[in-house]
Amino acid sequence: MKIFLDTASLKDIREAAKLGVVDGITTNPSLLAKESGDPEEILVEICKTIDGPISAEVVATDAEGMVKEGRHLASLHPNIVVKTPCIPEGLKAAKILSGEGTRINMTLIFSATQALLSAKAGARYVSPFVGRLDDISTPGMELVADIIQIFDHYDFDCEVLAASLRHPMHVLEAARMGADIGTMPVAVFNALLKHPLTDSGLKKFLEDWEKAKAQMAAKAGR
Ligand code: G3P
Numbered sequence: 001m002k003i004f005l006d007t008a009s010l011k012d013i014r015e016a017a018k019l020g021v022v023d024g025i026t027t028n029p030s031l032l033a034k035e036s037g038d039p040e041e042i043l044v045e046i047c048k049t050i051d052g053p054i055s056a057e058v059v060a061t062d063a064e065g066m067v068k069e070g071r072h073l074a075s076l077h078p079n080i081v082v083k084t085p086c087i088p089e090g091l092k093a094a095k096i097l098s099g100e101g102t103r104i105n106m107t108l109i110f111s112a113t114q115a116l117l118s119a120k121a122g123a124r125y126v127s128p129f130v131g132r133l134d135d136i137s138t139p140g141m142e143l144v145a146d147i148i149q150i151f152d153h154y155d156f157d158c159e160v161l162a163a164s165l166r167h168p169m170h171v172l173e174a175a176r177m178g179a180d181i182g183t184m185p186v187a188v189f190n191a192l193l194k195h196p197l198t199d200s201g202l203k204k205f206l207e208d209w210e211k212a213k214a215q216m217a218a219k220a221g222r
Helices: 010-017 029-033 039-049 063-076 088-099 112-120 130-135 140-153 168-177 186-193 196-221
Strands: 002-006 024-026 054-057 080-085 104-109 125-128 159-162 181-184
Touching (some): 039 063, 054 104, 063 088, 080 088, 088 104, 130 168, 140 168
Parallel strands (some): 125 159
């Protein structure tokens, strides 16, 4: 499963990128609004930091406006993927932009039928929002499973990007199901690696090694 970070924080992205396992970035207007600086400059810097798909979302709500904005965003850097919302105007825009060769990430997907239509419109990625469904007492991971099952029957060139992942179990379940991509906040990404037994085990190994070295030094000095 490819790992994307769901953030526009360059500081966090640069830090996480050092681990060498971050495959892409997803941003949205809310995430960019948290950062200071020009959003387009931030997007370009992100593209220079991570050589993978970098999602940038349009804010127009009509197809014509989305296409105009999408073309502009796509021109910022070859890594840019244009995010369009899963509404009728978004579908129209996705069809036009994908026809021009721009990769589309259809966002705000809350049903499998939305994902099916997005793939038919040429979206390269569909983003089911797991956590937001969980928030309303609807099992978000079931949506991811449904989309994977549907896409398995057909030959869409469209990846399932599990989004709105809020904790490591979401990531684990998405990987078990075979989601192509999971996007997550940096805190969730960091939690994937952290284990107290790894930390305590390493501490013990190093302590034992130091003790053994001290004993060898003492023997040699006798
Ligand atoms: O990728 C979509 C994501 O930003 C939504 O996450 O936690 O705001 O539901 P969340």
